[in-house]
Amino acid sequence: MPKTEILVQRIRDTIASEGYAHNDRLPPEREMCTKLNVTRNQLRGALARLESRGLIWRHVGRGTFVGERPVLNLDDVLYLRDQVTPPHVASVRLVIEPELARLAAMHSTPADREEIHACASRCREAPDWRSYEAWDNKFHHAIARSAKNKLFLYYFETLNVVRRSMVWGQPRKTSKPDKNYSSFLEHDQIKQAIEGKDRDFAAHCMKQHLHSVYGRILPSMDETAGDVRATIKDS
Structure with missing residues (x-):
C-alpha cells in the first residue's frame, strides 16, 4: 500500500x-504531525485524499472537520433538537434510511461499496461501545453518500446531527458488543444486498435493522415511544 494511503488509514483509525463524530473538529495540523510522526506536507497530502472522498472537510482559519462539508444551518439543527423526541427521530429514520439503501443498491460505485464493507468490518472489531457507535454511524453515512442524491443526503445529515445531539440513555451491560451482536449480521445483509444491486432487498434489510435497533431501545423510553412502536409494527 502506498505511504500516503497508509497515512490515510492511520488518520481514519x-x-x-x-x-470523533460528524462535524467534530480535528486537532491542529502541528499537533497531528507530532502525534502521527509525519511532516506537514505528508499530512496535508493524506488530508487532501480524505477530503476528496468526503470523509473530512477543511475551512481556512477554522480547521479540519469530520465528514462532508455541511450544507446544514446549525441553528436549525439546534432548534430541532429541542423540539423533537427520540421516538420522532426513530420514525423518520424508518422512512428515510430504507430508501437510501435502495438508492445505494442502484447507484453505488465499487469505492462506495468498499467503504460500506470496511465500516461493517470495523463495527465487528470495535474494542468498546464508543468505537462501535462511531463505526456504525460511518456505516449508515457511507450508505447515504452512496445513494448519490444530495437532497436525500441533506435530510439524512440533518437527522443524523439531531440524533447524535440527543441523550438516548440506552443501558450497556457489557464493555463492547458481543461477538453474536445482532447488528453485525444485519449490517452484513444490508451490505450484501447493496453489493448485489438488489434494491428492494436492501431497503427491506435496512428496515429490519432499524426495527431491531429500536426494538431494543424504545422499551426503556417514556410512553411516547408507543407511537413509534406502532409505526414499526405497521411498516
Missing part, C-alpha cells in the same frame, strides 16, 4: 478510536 484515529478518528474512529478517539470517538
Whole structure:
C-alpha cells in the first residue's frame, strides 16, 4: 500500500478510536504531525485524499472537520433538537434510511461499496461501545453518500446531527458488543444486498435493522415511544 494511503488509514483509525463524530473538529495540523510522526506536507497530502472522498472537510482559519462539508444551518439543527423526541427521530429514520439503501443498491460505485464493507468490518472489531457507535454511524453515512442524491443526503445529515445531539440513555451491560451482536449480521445483509444491486432487498434489510435497533431501545423510553412502536409494527 502506498505511504500516503497508509497515512490515510492511520488518520481514519484515529478518528474512529478517539470517538470523533460528524462535524467534530480535528486537532491542529502541528499537533497531528507530532502525534502521527509525519511532516506537514505528508499530512496535508493524506488530508487532501480524505477530503476528496468526503470523509473530512477543511475551512481556512477554522480547521479540519469530520465528514462532508455541511450544507446544514446549525441553528436549525439546534432548534430541532429541542423540539423533537427520540421516538420522532426513530420514525423518520424508518422512512428515510430504507430508501437510501435502495438508492445505494442502484447507484453505488465499487469505492462506495468498499467503504460500506470496511465500516461493517470495523463495527465487528470495535474494542468498546464508543468505537462501535462511531463505526456504525460511518456505516449508515457511507450508505447515504452512496445513494448519490444530495437532497436525500441533506435530510439524512440533518437527522443524523439531531440524533447524535440527543441523550438516548440506552443501558450497556457489557464493555463492547458481543461477538453474536445482532447488528453485525444485519449490517452484513444490508451490505450484501447493496453489493448485489438488489434494491428492494436492501431497503427491506435496512428496515429490519432499524426495527431491531429500536426494538431494543424504545422499551426503556417514556410512553411516547408507543407511537413509534406502532409505526414499526405497521411498516
